[in-house]
Ligand code: HEC
Ligand code: HEC
């Protein structure tokens with residue numbers, strides 16, 4: 001064997017070791033007792049604590065859909081496929097970091113009220129001192145619990161703890177520790193910070209904090225002086241107000257006045273003016289956004305208009321259909337002949353903005369750990385505008401006069417057929433309006 005070959009093999013082995021080190025070496029290294037409880041912080045940081053309890057951050061382990069997916073799909077899957085045990089334990093590296101660090105995996109169910117329920121807690125975040133490696137992903141945070149709490153301000157004094165400024169608290173990479181995720185197949189199944197990094201907000205120096213932890217005048221602790229304080233809102237897709245208007249919508253006809261038998265063309269512009277990443281982002285395997293266009297003629301008769309196809313590869317996954325998918329849920333659910341459930345649950349022909357995840361058999365999946373490939377990325381990037389066209393042959397019996405068109409853009413955190421199959425509470429699959437637009441044409445004889 002040549003010396004180069006040997007060197008290469010050694011380097012490759014080191015790389016494998018380092019990759020494993022990122023997610024595995026923390027498990028079971030720090031007992032729960034090293035971390036303070038959020039209730040301890042609450043006695044002084046009153047507002048921040050109440051904000052946090054309303055954010056998904058405090059529910060990352062206890063939230064119903066998290067419990068259902070973790071226990072009924074992920075843990076159940078790892079019981080059937082033992083190689084999945086490591087990655088499935090790893091869910092907790094982000095959702096219940098204290099349990100993961102304590103080696104308390106699989107943690108007790110949320111109903112047992114264990115410390116796993118603290119989810120992404122104050123003391124976890126405020127004892128982070130850095131990132132393993134260059135690119136943050138898969139709970140790559142370095143954590144150093146103790147008397148010292150790290151933050152974005154210099155020289156603060158507290159009776160309960162020491163404080164220290166650490167630049168990482170001002171950086172998007174801090175969030176990327178948990179908001180980027182690579183699965184066992186090496187697929188980026190979550191990439192919010194990476195999307196941000198290649199977009200305009202990173203270039204403009206606008207980190208996640210400016211939109212998810214905006215600063216406002218107030219007191220960060222009972223005894224503190226007034227100052228600009230980072231609000232711990234962390235509001236995202238679970239806040240209808242955050243979603244509302246995230247995409248701006250306008251539409252117009254190519255021709256305003258048309259004959260009764262004309263073919264009409266409508267254009268819709270969708271502009272992502274509000275998010276620092278793609279929409280949808282994060283749990284992209286679960287989330288969809290879709291555009292529903294209808295026409296109403298002068299007699300009040302309503303018609304649904306399907307979107308024009310553009311002809312790109314994989315486009316069939318971006319247009320509402322009744323096709324079945326998510327067959328791989330049958331494995332953890334113990335249903336060998338499971339055919340899957342409907343892929344979309346939205347009106348046939350509507351445009352869907354999404355990126356499909358495929359299992360090793362090439363069927364769409366919501367089990368991100370079982371994702372071997374990704375399909376076409378038809379989401380709307382930060383400050384990107386997409387145009388959709390709707391070509392419509394006026395129906396024979398159309399009333400003469402004004403025809404009004406309405407475009408409705410909706411969002412769903414979890415595709416409804418999956419939510420219904422798994423018994424996930426309604427609120428996770430409710431239809432959330434993002435925006436709407438209207439235009440009109442005049443039909444003459
Ligand atoms: C007895 C009251 C008290 C308790 C309990 C307390 N803090 Fe503080 N904390 C303060 C005060 C006072 C400051 C300084 C505020 C200022 O001057 O702006 C502070 C500042 C901070 C800062 C800002 C540090 C910086 O440099 O930016 C962080 C972070 C922090 N506390 C986290 C925590 C966490 C986490 C807990 C619970 C584990 C906690 N605190 C418990 C009183 C307290
Ligand atoms: C997901 C991580 C995360 C969690 C959870 C979290 N914080 Fe923070 N906190 C931050 C970051 C990041 C900053 C700095 C934000 C900035 O300045 O832009 C911060 C800032 C602070 C500050 C200083 C605020 C200011 O601007 O004066 C205090 C105090 C604080 N946090 C306390 C807490 C307490 C108490 C909790 C729990 C109730 C908590 N944090 C939960 C990440 C977190």
Ligand code: HEC
Pocket residue numbers: 172175176179192193194196201206207208209210211212235236237238242243246274275276277278279280281282283287
């Ligand atoms: C310019 C403002 C802006 C910036 C910068 C920004 N976001 Fe967002 N974010 C939004 C808006 C608006 C939404 C709601 C629309 C949506 O869900 O995409 C959102 C949604 C989210 C969601 C919820 C997605 C879901 O489907 O549940 C997460 C998670 C998130 N952002 C994390 C981040 C992280 C991490 C960063 C930094 C790497 C970041 N955001 C930067 C505005 C921003």
Ligand code: HEC
Pocket residue numbers: 056057059060061063066093094095097120124125174175176177178179208209212213234235236237238239
């Ligand atoms: C220790 C891991 C961790 C860190 C660090 C972290 N997050 Fe999160 N974050 C999570 C998890 C896990 C969830 C999902 C909660 C759930 O299960 O719905 C979440 C949820 C969110 C949501 C809510 C999404 C929704 O669906 O409504 C937003 C917004 C968000 N994070 C923003 C941030 C920002 C901004 C930062 C950096 C300042 C950050 N996070 C740092 C783990 C983390």
Ligand code: HEC
Pocket residue numbers: 063065066069070074087088090091092093094095137138139177178179180181182236237281282283284369413
């Ligand atoms: C690298 C960190 C990380 C790992 C590992 C991780 N998650 Fe998450 N998870 C997140 C973040 C961050 C979000 C929030 C994203 C968003 O809001 O779109 C999230 C969202 C979710 C959601 C959606 C929550 C909701 O309320 O809509 C579920 C369910 C979930 N994760 C389950 C799991 C399971 C099961 C595993 C393990 C197989 C896992 N996660 C592994 C970070 C992680």
